[in-house]
Amino acid sequence: MDNKGIPRTVPAKSATFTDPVNAEIRRAAATGIYDIRGGGAKRRVPHFDDLLFLGASISRYPLEGYREKCETKVTLGTRFAKNPVELEIPITIAGMSFGALSGPAKEALGRGASAAGTSTTTGDGGMTAEERTHSSKLVYQYLPSRYGMNPDDLRKADAIEVVVGQGAKPGGGGMLLGQKISDRVADMRTLPKGIDQRSACRHPDWTGPDDLEIKILELREITGWRVPVYVKVGGTRPYYDVALAVKAGADVVVLDGMQGGTAATQDVFIENVGLPTLACIRPAVQALQDLGLHREVQLVISGGIRTGADVAKALALGADAVSIGTAAMIAIGDNDPKWEAEYQELGTTAGAYDDWHEGRDPAGITTQDPDLAARLDPVDAGRRLRNYLKVLTLEAQTIARACGHNHLHNLEPEDLCALTMEAAAMAKVPLAGTDWYPGKKET
Amino acid sequence: MQQYDLEADGLRGLNAALQAQTAGPEQTAWEVLNPRGSHAIAVGLNAPLEVTVRGPAGYYCGGMNQQATVRVQGSAGPGVAENMMSGRVIIEGDASQYAGATGHGGLLVIKGNASSRCGISMKGIDIVVHGNIGHMSAFMAQAGSLVVCGDAGDALGDSIYEARLFVRGSVKSLGTDCVEKEMRPEHLEILAGLLERAESDAKPEEFRRYGSARKLYNFDVDHADEY
Numbered sequence: 009m010d011n012k013g014i015p016r017t018v019p020a021k022s023a024t025f026t027d028p029v030n031a032e033i034r035r036a037a038a039t040g041i042y043d044i045r046g047g048g049a050k051r052r053v054p055h056f057d058d059l060l061f062l063g064a065s066i067s068r069y070p071l072e073g074y075r076e077k078c079e080t081k082v083t084l085g086t087r088f089a090k091n092p093v094e095l096e097i098p099i100t101i102a103g104m105s106f107g108a109l110s111g112p113a114k115e116a117l118g119r120g121a122s123a124a125g126t127s128t129t130t131g132d133g134g135m136t137a138e139e140r141t142h143s144s145k146l147v148y149q150y151l152p153s154r155y156g157m158n159p160d161d162l163r164k165a166d167a168i169e170v171v172v173g174q175g176a177k178p179g180g181g182g183m184l185l186g187q188k189i190s191d192r193v194a195d196m197r198t199l200p201k202g203i204d205q206r207s208a209c210r211h212p213d214w215t216g217p218d219d220l221e222i223k224i225l226e227l228r229e230i231t232g233w234r235v236p237v238y239v240k241v242g243g244t245r246p247y248y249d250v251a252l253a254v255k256a257g258a259d260v261v262v263l264d265g266m267q268g269g270t271a272a273t274q275d276v277f278i279e280n281v282g283l284p285t286l287a288c289i290r291p292a293v294q295a296l297q298d299l300g301l302h303r304e305v306q307l308v309i310s311g312g313i314r315t316g317a318d319v320a321k322a323l324a325l326g327a328d329a330v331s332i333g334t335a336a337m338i339a340i341g342d343n344d345p346k347w348e349a350e351y352q353e354l355g356t357t358a359g360a361y362d363d364w365h366e367g368r369d370p371a372g373i374t375t376q377d378p379d380l381a382a383r384l385d386p387v388d389a390g391r392r393l394r395n396y397l398k399v400l401t402l403e404a405q406t407i408a409r410a411c412g413h414n415h416l417h418n419l420e421p422e423d424l425c426a427l428t429m430e431a432a433a434m435a436k437v438p439l440a441g442t443d444w445y446p447g448k449k450e451t
Numbered sequence: 452m453q454q455y456d457l458e459a460d461g462l463r464g465l466n467a468a469l470q471a472q473t474a475g476p477e478q479t480a481w482e483v484l485n486p487r488g489s490h491a492i493a494v495g496l497n498a499p500l501e502v503t504v505r506g507p508a509g510y511y512c513g514g515m516n517q518q519a520t521v522r523v524q525g526s527a528g529p530g531v532a533e534n535m536m537s538g539r540v541i542i543e544g545d546a547s548q549y550a551g552a553t554g555h556g557g558l559l560v561i562k563g564n565a566s567s568r569c570g571i572s573m574k575g576i577d578i579v580v581h582g583n584i585g586h587m588s589a590f591m592a593q594a595g596s597l598v599v600c601g602d603a604g605d606a607l608g609d610s611i612y613e614a615r616l617f618v619r620g621s622v623k624s625l626g627t628d629c630v631e632k633e634m635r636p637e638h639l640e641i642l643a644g645l646l647e648r649a650e651s652d653a654k655p656e657e658f659r660r661y662g663s664a665r666k667l668y669n670f671d672v673d674h675a676d677e678y
Contacts, residue, residue, distance in 0.1 A: 230495030
């Protein structure tokens with residue numbers, strides 16, 4: 009009411025020009041540069057939360073939850089490699105670079121993964137001695153920048169991952185800004201200290217799938233056909249990309265959806281390019297099935313895996329394993345509320361801190377500042393990661409047993425239903441309470 | 452000299468034999484017969500071997516070489532000597548795209564012409580091309596020297612970092628952030644050494660030097676239009 013008793017119009021903010029949108033417009037106008045941040049897509053997209061397991065009843069009987077065995081082992085790279093990667097659990101640690109992460113953080117990832125019986129992965133910038141020492145199974149990424157790439161480290165790897173793209177920025181290259189280019193990082197990458205490293209988005213010596221086939225041949229010849237060659241792609245056209253990766257000779261395809269994280273790139277890229285992880289899996293599996301190579305070429309899914317339920321759902325849709333990055337960082341201490349006072353000083357809050365490119369991470373993970381990095385105890389952090397991986401596994405086993413399966417790989421689409429039309433269409437599982445999903449062909 | 456018939460005995464056997472051989476009492480000179488454009492010839496070597504390929508090679512010949520000298524008596528396909536660490540790769544004929552890509556060390560000599568993207572993302576390798584090079588050569592070149600006795604194509608040295616470029620002939624155009632620089636005595640000395648090692652009779656004084664203006668090393672909105 010105004011002072012004459014006339015009701016006032018209630019101020020209404022635009023659903024289009026929201027406070028965050030307006031703030032970003034003002035920030036862009038003030039600086040002239042796009043927003044850069046780390047992490048994956050924050051927007052709501054159809055995800056594993058939109059699926060449910062049906063569980064067993066009369067038509068299927070369950071396994072005893074605490075006594076009957078439910079296997080979790082997986083072998084990656086059975087197609088061509090003499091020495092496939094044998095893992096105790098179908099959950100691996102995704103590629104994250106030394107440079108993006110501190111040395112103690114990389115060590116913690118290696119320790120945790122090794123204790124849980126799984127692999128970890130290098131990143132842009134090459135392999136450090138610490139991560140090789142502390143990782144019982146180490147996947148060596150072969151990236152467009154080729155920073156730090158050398159044949160000695162290649163021969164030390166348990167697998168090679170040719171990175172074509174990643175879910176946070178399919179079609180984009182790496183980014184490591186000058187604040188994080190320490191002497192050691194600069195030396196590993198053969199670049200001046202303090203410059204902004206904006207890596208190439210394409211490999212320098214091959215372009216299409218026919219070239220990739222020859223590149224993979226070269227890598228196999230250098231390593232004596234001993235270790236598997238993975239091909240990692242961001243989620244864009246998963247049916248064709250998976251088929252072409254297989255045609256090029258991949259032993260394993262790693263497929264990363266848009267919720268998958270990155271150390272740094274443009275926010276507009278993260279939020280507007282690529283497919284949700286959920287939308288990637290079925291086309292990828294279909295490609296493998298059409299080629300008669302499902303399970304012979306293994307499929308690793310990443311992007312937004314948080315719980316054992318997510319693991320189980322990805323496997324039920326046809327993946328052989330999953331990979332985690334952001335969740336592993338959280339497990340070792342990223343965005344921990346115990347640093348809230350310092351997050352506030354940085355203008356953010358625990359759970360929202362994503363300026364990983366600035367190198368001022370209070371948790372000592374996404375930094376090259378020696379004082380901050382020293383905050384992370386790699387032994388303790390590695391133990392937390394190991395615990396978390398164990399919990400993911402136990403949760404996935406719990407669900408698998410309830411669905412009547414004695415191996416996580418026996419989970420199948422028929423164990424699932426969807427809560428939304430979108431999820432039903434993407435996962436090709438029936439909308440809950442029906443036997444129908446959008447696009448289902450009449451039989 | 453040991454001989455290996457690639458057509459008859461296959462690629463795996465060749466690379467396995469070369470990779471297994473170390474310097475020492477063994478015979479270190481090898482001759483590869485009938486290469487017929489095969490890919491990945493003599494890759495991943497790590498010993499001071501002398502390998503002569505009698506004919507044209509396909510993709511990635513001499514890839515990731517360490518210590519060895521690989522000589523191709525013919526042309527070479529894309530990515531010759533890619534990611535070389537040390538040693539020498541010598542191409543008697545022409546080289547295709549991406550010659551010496553990402554190489555960290557060693558010397559690549561191309562006695563004919565090199566196609567586009569020669570020296571792309573080079574990280575310390577030295578490359579001497581007796582003839583011409585194609586467009587986008589030395590793109591994002593980080594370290595090392597690229598010597599061109601002939602002409603260079605469009606966009607030479609685009610987004611270059613600290614690599615040194617020496618061109619005797621014309622440059623069709625320079626890429627973003629690549630500029631001509633003063634040729635100082637230390638550069639003439641480097642150039643003279645490279646030309647001698649590459650068996651070129653070109654004179655260092657005939658070359659011009661190009662390198663990074665270093666304006667794009669850190670983002671500046673005023674330079675955004677240059678990309």
